[in-house]
Amino acid sequence: KAGVTQTPRYLIKTRGQQVTLSCSPISGHRSVSWYQQTPGQGLQFLFEYFSETQRNKGNFPGRFSGRQFSNSRSEMNVSTLELGDSALYLCASSFFPGGGLETQYFGPGTRLLVL
Amino acid sequence: EDKVVQSPLSLVVHEGDTVTLNCSYEVTNFRSLLWYKQEKKAPTFLFMLTSSGIEKKSGRLSSILDKKELFSILNITATQTGDSAVYLCAVVTGGSQGNLIFGKGTKLSVKP
Numbered sequence: 001k002a003g004v005t006q007t008p009r010y011l012i013k014t015r016g017q018q019v020t021l022s023c024s025p026i027s028g029h030r031s032v033s034w035y036q037q038t039p040g041q042g043l044q045f046l047f048e049y050f051s052e053t054q055r056n057k058g059n060f061p062g063r064f065s066g067r068q069f070s071n072s073r074s075e076m077n078v079s080t081l082e083l084g085d086s087a088l089y090l091c092a093s094s095f096f097p098g099g100g101l102e103t104q105y106f107g108p109g110t111r112l113l114v115l
Numbered sequence: 116e117d118k119v120v121q122s123p124l125s126l127v128v129h130e131g132d133t134v135t136l137n138c139s140y141e142v143t144n145f146r147s148l149l150w151y152k153q154e155k156k157a158p159t160f161l162f163m164l165t166s167s168g169i170e171k172k173s174g175r176l177s178s179i180l181d182k183k184e185l186f187s188i189l190n191i192t193a194t195q196t197g198d199s200a201v202y203l204c205a206v207v208t209g210g211s212q213g214n215l216i217f218g219k220g221t222k223l224s225v226k227p
Contacts, residue, residue, distance in 0.1 A: 042203075056214060056215075090158070102149065105160070109157065
């Protein structure tokens with residue numbers, strides 16, 4: 001069974017631009033979560049989607065948004081990029097609908113650099 | 116404010132040593148505590164703990180949760196160079212909006 005895939009793997013943007021990252025979950029998984037990892041803040045939860053609905057949300061500004069499609073694939077968008085948005089963005093998927101945050105598999109991540 | 120604190124932040128040991136990694140937390144509406152191993156990019160799941168005093172074991176790794184004192188430990192016995200990684204502790208909170216709060220991680224380096 002193929003794992004969680006994320007595209008692109010690396011991305012360079014400039015301040016003020018926007019970016020869209022994509023995540024394809026493991027086949028059959030319907031819950032997708034997004035995380036930001038930086039050296040200073042560590043790993044931080046962004047949001048979780050299940051059946052095209054946002055179920056949980058971390059403490060990030062409105063510039064960070066996401067959506068999930070009917071095939072469970074998910075996209076994350078960051079608008080008006082800031083230097084501090086440079087990070088590794090991880091996606092994780094889970095089959096278990098009631099406890100999606102506890103039973104999840106991580107993708108390899110997208111490394112975003114904002115110049 | 117919910118927080119998860121791991122200690123030590125980094126640790127260097129030699130093969131064969133036993134290590135104990137610590138994770139303490141202060142959160143509202145605790146649901147579960149998770150341990151992950153992150154070697155290069157994607158964290159891999161190790162343990163999920165929900166009940167106090169029940170040890171979870173997987174090979175040389177074991178973990179236990181103390182919900183009264185609000186901490187968990189991860190033990191690794193007979194360490195190997197392949198155990199070198201960042202070990203992450205995370206707490207899942209419940210309520211109307213669940214959240215997953217990670218500690219900063221402990222970087223373990225195992226020397227041959």
